[in-house]
Amino acid sequence: MAAIDTEKKISSCPPHYPTACCELFHASTASYVTAALQLFLLVLLGLTYYILEQKGFLVNPEAFRPVVASMGTLYGIGAIVAVIGVATERRSLVNAHVTIVTSLMVFTDLIAVSVILIMAIGNRVEFTNSIPSHFCNEQKFYAVFGPFWMYMGAFCLHITVAINMCCMQPYNSFINFIEVSVTFFRFHEPRNKTELL
Secondary structure (H helix, E strand, C coil): CHHHHHHHHHHHHHHHHCCCCCCCCCCHHHHHHHHHHHHHHHHHHHHHHHHHCCCCCEHHHHHHHHHHHHHHHHHHHHHHHHHHHHHHHCCCHHHHHHHHHHHHHHHHHHHHHCCCCCCCCHHHHHHHHHHHHEEHHHHHHHHCCCCHHHHHHHHHHHHHHHHHHHHHHHHHHHHHHHHHHHHHHHHHHCCCCCHHC
């Protein structure tokens, strides 16, 4: 916390005020706000999944639950680790969260691209035509979203990834801030105790 307190008092350096979502906050405060937003997003997505499962939109919820639970747990633990990393000024903890979220974003975007490919190939191939019915109730999704319900699902997945990409900027700004602060303190620390006198 020493580096953060010192930097907030003496600097208004633009690189330490992330531009993605939190321009008004220092990188440390923006990281806390981002972690809170990510935990809110996690709760929102969890509730959405729960409603879809309860309303019968998912044909085989037993197949979805372990995947959703493990991704949600990783995401939540990562946000908590990032908060601890910001509070203790540990770059490695914030880097761990950035790595976890980036991996989850790649996985989510792969699912979105797969859904689009399945929709694009459609009924030309028997296998791709039968895939959606193994996971979801097509009639219910069609009734709510219309004929392009698969594209809507892929779009929602991609928007989730885009939101998380915005969340990465404050963390990256904080990592940059810690690197600059460590370099600054190393350069300006006294060479020996006689310089203190």
